[in-house]
Amino acid sequence: MSWQFLDIVEEGVLIDPSFKCGNKSIDRYLTKYAVKNHRNDISRAVVLVPVLGPKYVVGFYTLSSYHIRWDTLLPEDQEEIPKYGCPATLIGQFAVHLDKQGEGLGRKLLMHAFYECVKGSKVIGSKAVVVEVHPEDPRKDKNLAAYQDKWKFRPLKDKPLTLILKMDKVRKLFEP
Numbered sequence: 001m002s003w004q005f006l007d008i009v010e011e012g013v014l015i016d017p018s019f020k021c022g023n024k025s026i027d028r029y030l031t032k033y034a035v036k037n038h039r040n041d042i043s044r045a046v047v048l049v050p051v052l053g054p055k056y057v058v059g060f061y062t063l064s065s066y067h068i069r070w071d072t073l074l075p076e077d078q079e080e081i082p083k084y085g086c087p088a089t090l091i092g093q094f095a096v097h098l099d100k101q102g103e104g105l106g107r108k109l110l111m112h113a114f115y116e117c118v119k120g121s122k123v124i125g126s127k128a129v130v131v132e133v134h135p136e137d138p139r140k141d142k143n144l145a146a147y148q149d150k151w152k153f154r155p156l157k158d159k160p161l162t163l164i165l166k167m168d169k170v171r172k173l174f175e176p
């Protein structure tokens with residue numbers, strides 16, 4: 001099956017009100033808030049839909065601006081960062097429909113999100129990509145492990161569920 005990425009507000013995009021990814025708060029976000037926040041310039045939502053047939057959302061992510069306070073960074077991460085902190089890009093939501101999980105779509109979405117973060121950083125400074133794992137996420141440990149072990153995200157000091165990956169490292173993912 002072939003997939004395409006679209007903005008959530010593009011014509012023809014369909015959101016199943018019973019969308020399920022295994023995390024109810026993310027399901028609720030997609031069905032109730034994603035379009036509203038996109039239209040309202042709060043966060044941009046990108047969806048993954050089939051190229052052929054009805055464009056039902058099988059996965060999505062959101063991006064928005066974020067500010068990292070210098071004193072929340074681990075000492076090793078404070079180098080080069082001004083004391084007043086730095087701008088960053090938050091991947092706020094990230095999910096694939098339960099029926100389609102385990103087929104590589106999560107990785108596809110995440111790589112697309114990373115690429116958009118890199119592209120955005122060429123126009124507006126952004127020192128890092130940020131992800132937040134919800135304390136009540138049923139897959140909290142699995143998600144944390146994926147971000148930290150596979151992608152080398154690092155936690156903020158005293159905030160182990162907020163993770164950052166500096167933009168130079170993200171950019172390297174796309175270098176030949």
Ligand SMILES: CC(C)(COP(=O)(O)OP(=O)(O)OC[C@H]1O[C@@H](n2cnc3c(N)ncnc32)[C@H](O)[C@@H]1OP(=O)(O)O)[C@@H](O)C(=O)NCCC(=O)NCCS
Binds near residue numbers: 021102132133142
């Ligand atoms: C996380 C989720 C999007 C992964 O989707 P998926 O389609 O099953 O993922 P894939 O089939 O691509 O397989 C896993 C790949 O994604 C990565 N991955 C899995 N979960 C991940 C996560 N939470 N964060 C980052 N990467 C993750 C893995 O590293 C793996 O990459 P690899 O194949 O290169 O090793 C999906 O399980 C989901 O929607 N979960 C519920 C919502 C959720 O927990 N979202 C994350 C909030 S922090």
